[in-house]
Amino acid sequence: MRGHRERSGSLFSYVSIEERIPASHPLRRIRKLADQALDRLNPTFCELYASEGRPSVPPEQLLLASLLQAFYGIRSERLLLEQLHYNLLYRWFVGLSPDDPMWHPTTFTKNRERLLNDDVMGRFLEKLMAAPEVKPLLSDEHFSVDGTLLQAWASHASLERTDGQDDPPPPPSGPGEGFGQPKGEKKRAKGDFRGIKLSNKTHRSGTDPDALLARKSNAHPALPSYRGHVLMDNRHALIVDCKVTQATGTGERDAAKAMAADIPGAHQKTIGADKGYDTKGFVAEMRRIGVTPHVAQNTARSGGSAIDGRTTRHQGYAKSIHARRGIEKVFAWIKQWGGLRQFKLRGTDKVSAVFGLHVIAYNLIRLGNLLRPAAMEAA
CATH class of the missing domain: 3.30.420.10 (Ribonuclease H-like superfamily/Ribonuclease H)
Structure with a gap:
């Protein structure tokens, strides 16, 4: 007998989110290792938060969500929260039930300086590599x-001169340009560096002063x-x-x-x-x-x-x-x-923290594969 599609779903669901995640899913091994490392970071989290006031989003959940963003290459935190809204696998990994409300996107912004810094990421990596399963x-x-x-x-458009000198007028861009025009009257457009040798001694980015011009080889541009x-x-x-x-x-x-x-x-x-x-x-x-x-x-x-x-x-x-x-x-x-x-x-501080987080994510994926035979034998 042919079944007919129900347009309206059931009002309640009694299936546990734990039962929906396959026992062999790689995120199970990864979450176990991450949870153990985060548990060892509990004294650090206690130092970062005040003992009184309104409870915040648990730092462990924020860091697990950031790891998900690194695992799956999610472009932004807003897209990450959109996935967390309906993706049961992501909710299970972070520790959210299907009924828990989703955070506001500014949650990451307000906690970035507190959690996503070089000190916390360094301790996270240290605790992860000190786990009993990892040491051998x-x-x-x-x-x-x-x-x-x-x-x-x-970008190059953000570069500004730092030696106090003025840029020379731009060279003519066409066959008839420059004739009948007083010398130096034409001004350079922002980001127009034709005929100028860019150097870290003379130019620095106005949007990110810590970034320096560098290139991988002579065949690549300096960025x-x-x-x-x-x-x-x-x-x-x-x-x-x-x-x-x-x-x-x-x-x-x-x-x-x-x-x-x-x-x-x-x-x-x-x-x-x-x-x-x-x-x-x-x-x-x-x-x-x-x-x-x-x-x-x-x-x-x-x-x-x-x-x-x-x-x-x-x-x-x-x-x-x-x-x-x-x-x-x-x-x-x-x-x-x-x-x-x-x-x-x-x-540098924010870039270092994000780089450290992705190194931790790489290690977790690597450890999940290395510890897989032992996990399968134990199961």
């Missing part, structure tokens, strides 16, 4: 480091950018530290030195890196702090490579060079799937 997956000896350019939320850095554990390609700096010429090596110095333990460690780190200063600093630099040799550099046979003769050097390639997957995921090809926030 980590090594305390072999690491890799690398950096990538992060495009800032600013207002930041530089993101990560320190990866070589055993399972998990990120143990991250940092955002201004896009200076020595930013990658300076950040690598700082992160390598923070690795705990007085034992001998190794750190792999690409040819950009093959400088005498970086290699000498690594050896001074007890870290063996497994840096790819840059034989085209004037003066030769700073890495000699003392390092390359060991089998561990080739293994580190091979394992280092896994760090590129981190940047690829953050930019392609995490939606951070260009930031939508301005300032």
Whole structure:
């Protein structure tokens, strides 16, 4: 017998939201790890909020919602709240029941300085990597480091001169332009830099002064950018530290030195890196702090490579060079799937917090896959 479609649905539903989420869904393993790390952050949350007054949205729910935004590359917080309004999977992950009212979009704005900052993200990453299930997956000896350019939320049109000089008049744009016109009478349009050499010494973005002009190679244009850095554990390609700096010429090596110095333990460690780190200063600093630099040799550099046979003769050097390639997957995921090809926030502090959140999201996805066999056996 043919069934007929009911135009009006049932008034009440007695199915639990927990029953609607498949037992094998990857977000189950991810939420368990995230909840454990957030539980360990409870003392930090208690310090951030007043003991009296009207209760706010739980910080754990806001951070879980932000992780969802990173997992699925949702473009804005308004689109995230729209999904949370009707998507039962998202509501389950955040900890909302189907009847709970949705937050106002400004909830994220008002809590951004309190929660989405470098300090909270650093503690979040630390608590996540200190979990009992995660510790056996980590090594305390072999690491890799690398950096990538992060495009800032600013354009060439926002550049302003900082050296106190005036821009020269623009060159003629057509065959008849400029004839019969007094010299210097025509003014440049905003963002018109024809015939002007742009430099960080002479120009700076008015909308994001922390962003500096940088380019990936001579084939790419120089854009207002930041530089993101990560320190990866070589055993399972998990990120143990991250940092955002201004896009200076020595930013990658300076950040690598700082992160390598923070690795705990007085034992001998190794750190792999690409040819950009093959400088005498970086290699000498690594050896001074007890870290063996497994840096790819840059034989085209004037003066030769700073890495000699003392390092390359060991089998561990080739293994580190091979394992280092896994760090590129981190940047690829953050930019392609995490939606951070260009930031939508301005300032080093905010950019660093969002970058740290996406590093945590990458680790959670990675851990969900690594811990899957154990979870299936336990089930």
